[in-house]
Amino acid sequence: MTVITKELLDQVDVIARAAGDAIMEIYGREFSVEQKEDKSPLTEADAAAHHLIVNHLALLSLQAPIMSEEDTVDFAGADAHGRYWLVDPLDGTKEFIKRNGEFTVNIALIENGKPVLGVVYAPALDVCYTAAVGLGAFKAEGEQAPVAITVVEHQADTPWRVVGSRSHASDSMQAWLEKLGEHELVAMGSSLKLCLVAEGAADVYPRLGLTSLWDTGAAQCVVEQAGGSVIQLNGDVLSYANTKEVLNPFFLVLGKSNPFGELSALSDQL
CATH class of the missing domain: 3.40.190.80 (D-Maltodextrin-Binding Protein; domain 2)
Known part of the structure; x- marks a missing residue:
């Protein structure tokens, strides 16, 4: 398995945040909404974030094919190591259109069918979740330093x-x-x-x-x-x-x- 470094996770974090900035520039003004073949909405923010992410992932030391929601045609499959980048440039386009802030930039590294690195950035909320195998999972709010997060166990006799x-x-x-x-x-x-x-x-x-x-x-x-x-x-x-x-x-x-x-x-x- 590929050893994921904190440096790589931080680099993907920066890419997700940059895509978030591009999205927010469009979020703050009028924008057009189109409809894809599956009837799901598409905005110029989806395309802007897609191009930024793809261009920046291509500059990383870890090179792998990219599957993005906005470009599945050019994806030929995982590389010889079973790796590929999996990207949703703007997840929650309906929430973006509604302007409720609940949309994200999603970037994952997949290896042999498993996500081994993930960054989820909500630009309108300025909240970023990052995780990687061997490093743990973290949440960063605004300018605060990332803090480790963990799931909890449901307590019996509570809703x-x-x-x-x-x-x-x-x-x-x-x-x-x-x-x-x-x-x-x-x-x-x-x-x-x-x-x-x-x-x-x-x-x-x-x-x-x-x-x-x-x-x-x-x-x-x-x-x-x-x-x-x-x-x-x-x-x-x-x-x-x-x-x-x-x-x-x-x-x-x-x-x-x-x-x-x-x-x-x-x-x-x-």
Whole structure:
């Protein structure tokens, strides 16, 4: 496995923040909204962040192919070491358009199907989550130094703290919550949902709707290095090995020692 250095993690952090600056320049003025073939929205901020990230990743000492949401055509697959960069230049475009601040820049390094480095930066909130195998997981707010974060264990006889999508609520999610029982629901946009579990602010994030590889790769690294897990409903860890299939299966993001079997069973027959 590639040894990830703090220097590399810091370099990717700088790239994500630079992309965030480009996004915020557009966020602060009028911008046009187009529609992609899958009916999802696209703004000039998506394109500006994409080009900046791709150009800067190409300057790093660790060279690997790049899969970006805004350019899947030119991606030919992982390199001989099983590595590739996985990028969502602007995750939460709907939140960007709504101007609620809950959007992120996601950059992950994937190796042999696993995220080994991840940076999630929310430019409107000026919050950055960084993580890498061997280094841990961290959160930085504003100008403050990064602090280590860790998941927590749900305490029995207390309501489950559940984070859910702000823009993609579903009947399946509602049915799952009814089966779960007493809970507190926090609505959040973009990959910040996974990061809330990573920092111990939520116990579980059930994703019973479609996501793509680039939506989750960076934040999954943050969750895993904070001691949590991102598990498909069949019990397997969410994987990034098959780049021909960009859609993720449904999954659960869990904190420390959460009962996967019990929680996954809630999804049966939904």
